Amino acid sequence: MSGPRPERRRSRMERRYRRLLALYPKDHRREHAEEMVGVLLAADGDAPVRAPNPAAWARRLGQHTADSADLIGGALRIRGRVVLDRIRRTRWLSWTVRDRRWSDALAVVSVIAPLLLLVAALTEFRIPQAVANSITGHPHWGVSATLGLADLPMAAGAPGVALLVFLGLRRLAGLGALATAIGQIAAGAVPAFAGYADPAVAFTVLLSCTAAVALLFSPGPDRGLALLTRGGTALVGAGALILGGFSVGGDVWFGPMDDRAPRFDDFGGKVAGLPADLLIAAVLITAAAACLRAPVSRRVLALLAIPVIPYAFLWQEKLAVDLFVQPGGGTAVIPSSIPMLYLPPLLLASLILTGTWLGRRRAGERDRQVGSATSGPRSAMSA
Amino acid sequence: MQEPTFLILTALAAGAQHGYGIMTDVTRISDGRVRLRAGTLYAALDRLKADGLVTGDREEVVDGRLRRYYRITDAGTAELAAEVRRLRANAAAAASRLGLAGGPA
Numbered sequence: 159m160s161g162p163r164p165e166r167r168r169s170r171m172e173r174r175y176r177r178l179l180a181l182y183p184k185d186h187r188r189e190h191a192e193e194m195v196g197v198l199l200a201a202d203g204d205a206p207v208r209a210p211n212p213a214a215w216a217r218r219l220g221q222h223t224a225d226s227a228d229l230i231g232g233a234l235r236i237r238g239r240v241v242l243d244r245i246r247r248t249r250w251l252s253w254t255v256r257d258r259r260w261s262d263a264l265a266v267v268s269v270i271a272p273l274l275l276l277v278a279a280l281t282e283f284r285i286p287q288a289v290a291n292s293i294t295g296h297p298h299w300g301v302s303a304t305l306g307l308a309d310l311p312m313a314a315g316a317p318g319v320a321l322l323v324f325l326g327l328r329r330l331a332g333l334g335a336l337a338t339a340i341g342q343i344a345a346g347a348v349p350a351f352a353g354y355a356d357p358a359v360a361f362t363v364l365l366s367c368t369a370a371v372a373l374l375f376s377p378g379p380d381r382g383l384a385l386l387t388r389g390g391t392a393l394v395g396a397g398a399l400i401l402g403g404f405s406v407g408g409d410v411w412f413g414p415m416d417d418r419a420p421r422f423d424d425f426g427g428k429v430a431g432l433p434a435d436l437l438i439a440a441v442l443i444t445a446a447a448a449c450l451r452a453p454v455s456r457r458v459l460a461l462l463a464i465p466v467i468p469y470a471f472l473w474q475e476k477l478a479v480d481l482f483v484q485p486g487g488g489t490a491v492i493p494s495s496i497p498m499l500y501l502p503p504l505l506l507a508s509l510i511l512t513g514t515w516l517g518r519r520r521a522g523e524r525d526r527q528v529g530s531a532t533s534g535p536r537s538a539m540s541a
Numbered sequence: 542m543q544e545p546t547f548l549i550l551t552a553l554a555a556g557a558q559h560g561y562g563i564m565t566d567v568t569r570i571s572d573g574r575v576r577l578r579a580g581t582l583y584a585a586l587d588r589l590k591a592d593g594l595v596t597g598d599r600e601e602v603v604d605g606r607l608r609r610y611y612r613i614t615d616a617g618t619a620e621l622a623a624e625v626r627r628l629r630a631n632a633a634a635a636a637s638r639l640g641l642a643g644g645p646a
Binding site for chain 2: 186190192193194195196197198199200201224225227228229230231232233235236239243
């Protein structure tokens with residue numbers, strides 16, 4: 159009478175374990191299911207067939223429950239690892255522009271734009287002075303302006319992006335640049351922060367966007383530096399250092415020689431009445447373009463014109479004030495407004511996109527024509 | 542390295558074993574303190590195989606049931622040896638600070 163009972167029990171346990179094993183990934187089941195059932199039944203076989211008392215019966219029930227929970231936990235761990243492996247293997251954000259000349263131009267921009275962004279942040283927020291002041295406490299390094307909440311995206315984002323580029327984390331740097339742009343727009347959209355209808359803000363917002371696109375859709379700064387060559391990289395780097403340094407500390411080094419201690423706020427990051435950012439951008443972009451071959455340099459100029467365009471409005475305002483307005487008041491011919499600052503750069507970006515799309519289409523049609531011309535006689539022969 | 546991983550590698554350091562053999566050996570090595578269950582064992586073996594620390598050795602059928610043997614690889618041996626050195630150094634430091642006999646020589 160005792161013969162069939164252990165067999166029945168074993169097959170019942172086996173069915174139960176197989177149901178739980180269905181939770182495992184198919185590949186794992188195919189390789190290990192039989193073996194695992196064997197191990198589970200072997201472990202179960204160590205227990206006496208019939209529980210001698212209620213306490214032993216409860217212990218066995220506890221064992222089976224623990225085995226079942228352990229099987230479920232194992233399935234979750236293996237499935238979790240499979241998902242993680244898949245995520246790790248996926249080359250996330252790995253789209254790059256197909257056209258070689260545009261991808262090269264974007265690679266160069268992925269060097270210049272984060273550098274410009276860093277210099278813009280350093281000069282705008284007088285970060286070096288603030289650091290020097292906090293260390294030395296010298297009045298020479300006094301900065302009266304303080305960082306507001308609206309300044310944080312740029313003040314933290316730009317150095318962060320530059321650091322990520324330096325560490326070779328291109329995609330993270332691209333996402334950081336995107337976050338910097340979104341942060342500035344969000345901060346500017348809050349009425350209390352006076353909006354972003356300011357050419358200097360438009361410049362940094364559009365520069366962050368350009369940097370994000372360049373970092374996310376190009377082979378990255380390594381390729382950009384290779385294209386710039388060592389001489390070009392040195393020229394751009396020296397330009398950023400000298401002009402950025404002048405813009406940061408110009409008033410202290412060359413400032414007014416009167417009695418009062420010069421303060422950085424007097425200088426305000428301006429050169430000849432125009433923002434230092436603009437001069438630095440112009441010099442760096444010209445230096446970079448001069449070091450590149452024409453097809454790439456033209457594209458670099460087009461891409462970096464996008465953030466610089468809003469400054470044209472500042473210039474026109476200054477000219478209008480100088481030429482037409484009596485001292486003491488007046489407005490520019492075309493006052494700065496969000497559409498005037500942001501629409502022309504977006505138009506240029508759309509023109510670039512449309513141009514590259516049309517170029518790709520034309521190249522595709524040319525390839526098809528060449529393909530049909532070469533395959534025509536062959537198909538005629540085979541027919 | 543987690544304790545089950547350490548104990549599985551230790552069990553396999555003596556020679557190739559099948560799943561149930563590893564389970565009973567781990568209980569023996571840990572003096573009954575650690576009882577591996579099948580879910581934990583095969584999740585660990587799956588990871589150790591993926592990391593190249595353990596590999597399949599041979600298969601046999603006993604009483605109509607498949608038995609697959611596993612063995613430790615050279616990388617697994619090196620990893621286990623490194624973990625032994627780390628644990629030994631930690632234990633020696635702790636023993637020395639507690640003033641226990643058997644501290645660092």
